[in-house]
Amino acid sequence: MRDKIYLAATFIVNIIALYMTFIYSPPLVVGAEVAADPEVFRIFYLHLPAAIAAYIAFAITFIGSILYLRKKDFKWDVLAAASAKLGLIFCGAVLLLGSIWAENAWGVYWNWDPRETTTLILFFAYVAYLAYRMAIEDREKKARLSSVLGIFAFATVPLSYMSIQIWQTLHPIVIRLGKVEMSPPVTYTLIVSLIGELLIFFFILYLTVKAENLTEKIAKVKAGGGS
Amino acid sequence: MGTLETLLTVSAIFWGLIFIYLVWIHLRVKKLDEEIRRLEKK
Numbered sequence: 001m002r003d004k005i006y007l008a009a010t011f012i013v014n015i016i017a018l019y020m021t022f023i024y025s026p027p028l029v030v031g032a033e034v035a036a037d038p039e040v041f042r043i044f045y046l047h048l049p050a051a052i053a054a055y056i057a058f059a060i061t062f063i064g065s066i067l068y069l070r071k072k073d074f075k076w077d078v079l080a081a082a083s084a085k086l087g088l089i090f091c092g093a094v095l096l097l098g099s100i101w102a103e104n105a106w107g108v109y110w111n112w113d114p115r116e117t118t119t120l121i122l123f124f125a126y127v128a129y130l131a132y133r134m135a136i137e138d139r140e141k142k143a144r145l146s147s148v149l150g151i152f153a154f155a156t157v158p159l160s161y162m163s164i165q166i167w168q169t170l171h172p173i174v175i176r177l178g179k180v181e182m183s184p185p186v187t188y189t190l191i192v193s194l195i196g197e198l199l200i201f202f203f204i205l206y207l208t209v210k211a212e213n214l215t216e217k218i219a220k221v222k223a224g225g226g227s
Numbered sequence: 228m229g230t231l232e233t234l235l236t237v238s239a240i241f242w243g244l245i246f247i248y249l250v251w252i253h254l255r256v257k258k259l260d261e262e263i264r265r266l267e268k269k
Binding site (some may be wrong): 015022100204211217 | 233234237238241242244245248249253255256258260262263266267
């Protein structure tokens with residue numbers, strides 16, 4: 001029942017987010033002078049929330065990895081791995097949506113801008129994390145070593161986030177020193193879109209963790225001869 | 228393809244993929260739940 005209420009709320013918030021994205025929000029542009037078509041700016045309402053969801057996902061992987069190494073409880077490892085998988089999906093979406101926006105604003109899909117490059121590094125760090133997990137058979141060894149990797153891989157998150165402050169970039173900076181540089185309709189639409197995407201993210205994370213836990217339980221029951 | 232079409236296509240692909248994953252993971256949980264119940268009955 002709780003799942004259904006949560007799903008219904010997620011659905012409603014996302015319908016409102018879509019309405020705000022395509023109708024309520026004006027075709028405003030961050031850096032309007034460089035955009036070929038102001039309408040493409042609407043991609044921002046999918047792009048930024050997906051980036052925040054990916055950062056949150058990798059932060060959960062980081063925390064899960066630390067907690068596993070401290071408590072040696074597989075549930076933290078399962079959470080870390082599930083969150084990394086979801087983070088990769090959202091990070092892939094960020095790269096894809098960003099490159100479509102870049103084509104409109106800069107004329108090319110990819111130009112090795114610091115934000116693009118560091119986000120690609122971030123993406124491959126977690127691809128490596130998941131590939132490494134798949135390569136190890138022993139459950140305890142897999143959890144221990146991938147937790148270490150999960151902690152180190154997190155270094156790419158602040159690198160990606162701070163890249164536009166460290167290096168010169170073409171990427172728009174919408175939050176500078178805690179000050180949001182957006183008009184109210186853009187800010188409201190962004191907030192609703194962010195809530196919508198995060199609701200989806202946490203629900204999928206919940207289901208993914210549940211599926212992983214059940215898979216492990218089945219493996220244990222089978223290994224124990226059905227007892 | 229025009230701008231609006233591009234945007235709608237991108238949105239549809241984005242939400243479509245998330246929806247497919249959601250349905251897939253939901254069905255997987257259901258299947259695993261059933262399997263665990265079957266194994267525990269044995």
